[in-house]
Amino acid sequence: xxxxxxxxxxxxxxxxxxxxxxxxxxxxxxxxxxxxxxxxxxxxxxxxxxxxxxxxxxxxxxxxxxxxxxxxxxxxxxxxxxxxxxxxxxxxxxxxxxxxxxxxxxxxxxxxxxxxxxxxxxxxxxxxxxxxxxxxxxxxxxxxxxxxxxxxxxxxxxxxxxxxxxxxxxxxxxxxxxxxxxxxxxxxxxxxxxxxxxxxxxxxxxxxxxxxxxxxxxxxxxxxxxxxxxxxxxxxxxxxxxxxxxxxxxxxxxxxxxxxxxxxxxxxxxxxxxxxxxxxxxxxxxxxxxxxxxxxxxxxxxxxxxxxxxxxxxxxxxxxxxxxxxxxxx
Numbered sequence: 001x002x003x004x005x006x007x008x009x010x011x012x013x014x015x016x017x018x019x020x021x022x023x024x025x026x027x028x029x030x031x032x033x034x035x036x037x038x039x040x041x042x043x044x045x046x047x048x049x050x051x052x053x054x055x056x057x058x059x060x061x062x063x064x065x066x067x068x069x070x071x072x073x074x075x076x077x078x079x080x081x082x083x084x085x086x087x088x089x090x091x092x093x094x095x096x097x098x099x100x101x102x103x104x105x106x107x108x109x110x111x112x113x114x115x116x117x118x119x120x121x122x123x124x125x126x127x128x129x130x131x132x133x134x135x136x137x138x139x140x141x142x143x144x145x146x147x148x149x150x151x152x153x154x155x156x157x158x159x160x161x162x163x164x165x166x167x168x169x170x171x172x173x174x175x176x177x178x179x180x181x182x183x184x185x186x187x188x189x190x191x192x193x194x195x196x197x198x199x200x201x202x203x204x205x206x207x208x209x210x211x212x213x214x215x216x217x218x219x220x221x222x223x224x225x226x227x228x229x230x231x232x233x234x235x236x237x238x239x240x241x242x243x244x245x246x247x248x249x250x251x252x253x254x255x256x257x258x259x260x261x262x263x264x265x266x267x268x269x270x271x272x273x274x275x276x277x278x279x280x281x282x283x284x285x286x287x288x289x290x291x292x293x294x295x296x297x298x299x300x301x302x303x304x305x306x307x308x309x310x311x312x313x314x315x316x317x318x319x320x321x322x323x324x325x326x327x328x329x330x
Contacts, residue, residue: 001031002086007040007047009056017060020300021067022321024307028069029202029295030060032076032151035136036128039077039157042086043100048073049132054139061144068319072147073140074204075133075191079157080106080118080166107160107167107174113244126173126183129157134190141199148191149202150184150232154241158184159206162223163215163242181223185230192231202271203227204236207258210246217261224262224270234269236295237262253281260290271295279310 003012013030020028034040034047047053057073064071078084083101085091094116095101105125106118121129137148152158160166161183167174173182184203191201207220224235237259240246248254255274263270272291276282277299285291299306311318312328320328 002042002044004044004046007034007037007045007049007053009046009060013046014060014063018063018067019304021064021069023305024311024318025069025300026307027072027147028064029072029074029147029149032074035075035077035132038082038102038105039132040082041078042084043095044086048136048139051139054143057143065144067321070146071144072149073145074149074151075136075140076151077129077132077157079160080104080110080112080115081155084115106157107169110166110168112155129183130186130190133187134194137191137194141195147200147202148195149204149236150187150191151204152184153204153206153238155206155243158187159242163209165209165211165214165243177219177222181226184223185226188227188230188232200233201231202234202236203232204238206239206241207237207262208239209242210240210248211243214242217258221262221264224268225264228268234271234293235262236271236273238273251275252277253285256285256290263291279313282310283314
C-alpha cells in the first residue's frame with residue numbers, strides 16, 4: 001500500500017485490511033512487510049523489524065479476528081529491488097540516500113534494470129537476512145497473526161537467489177539449484193522452528209522468470225517439494241518480476257497452469273493467483289484440481305465484499321455480518 005511511516009502501519013492499513021474480513025474473506029494476508037529496514041521496496045513500506053512495528057500491527061490483527069477472519073502476514077526482503085520510489089511518486093527508479101534511500105543488497109552485484117547496483121551479500125550479510133526473517137516471524141506471532149508467508153517471488157531477495165539471472169555466486173549459495181535454494185530453505189527451517197507445529201507457513205514463489213535462462217517451472221516444482229520437506233505447508237504460486245525484459249502473456253487465470261505444474265498431482269499443496277476475478281472461475285480452478293486454494297488481490301480491491309458476493313453467486317452458505325443481511329438475497 002506504500003502508506004507506512006518508518007515501517008509503521010497507519011490508520012489506512014487498519015481500514016484497508018479490516019474491510020475484507022467484513023466482506024467474507026477466510027484469510028487476509030497483509031502486504032509484503034520487510035524483516036529488516038533495508039529490505040523495504042520503498043521508504044513507505046511496512047516493516048516488522050522492531051517491537052514498535054509489532055505493536056502497531058496488533059490492533060489490525062484484532063480487528064480482522066473480531067470480524068471472523070484469519071490474519072496472515074507476508075514476510076519479505078526486496079534485495080536489489082529495494083529503496084525505490086512508490087508507484088505514484090513523481091520520480092522512478094532508486095531513491096538516493098539524500099532522499100531517504102539506502103544501499104541495496106543482492107546475491108550478486110547485478111542491478112535490476114534502471115535501478116542502482118546492489119552490494120553482493122557476504123556470509124555475515126546472509127546471516128543477518130536469516131536472523132531477520134526468524135525475528136520477524138516471532139514478532140508477527142506475538143502480534144497475533146495466524147499465518148506466516150515467506151515472499152520468495154516477484155524478483156525480491158529470495159527469488160533473486162533462486163534465479164541464475166540474478167545469482168552468479170560461486171559459493172554454497174550459487175550454481176546448482178540446490179545451492180540457489182539454500183537460503184530459502186534455511187529460512188523456512190528457522191521460521192518453522194519459531195512457529196512450532198501449529199502455525200501454517202506458506203511460501204510464495206515465482207514459478208518462472210518469463211525470460212530465457214531464468215528460473216523455470218520444473219525448477220520451481222523441485223524447490224516447492226524441498227520447501228514442503230523443510231516444513232512449509234503451502235506454496236503460493238505466482239510468476240515473473242525478476243527482470244524488466246520479461247515477456248508475459250497476461251490473460252484471465254494465466255498463472256493457474258504454473259500452480260498445476262508445481263502441485264505435481266497433489267503432492268505439493270498450492271494456491272493459484274493471477275487475474276482470478278470471478279466466483280465460477282475460482283471454483284473451476286479448485287474443482288479441476290489445478291490448485292488447493294485461491295489467493296486474489298485485484299478483485300478484492302475492486303470489491304472488498306467479493307467473498308460474500310462469490311458465495312451468493314455459487315449458492316454457498318457463508319456467514320454474513322448481521323449488519324449486511326438485508327443485502328443477502330435482493
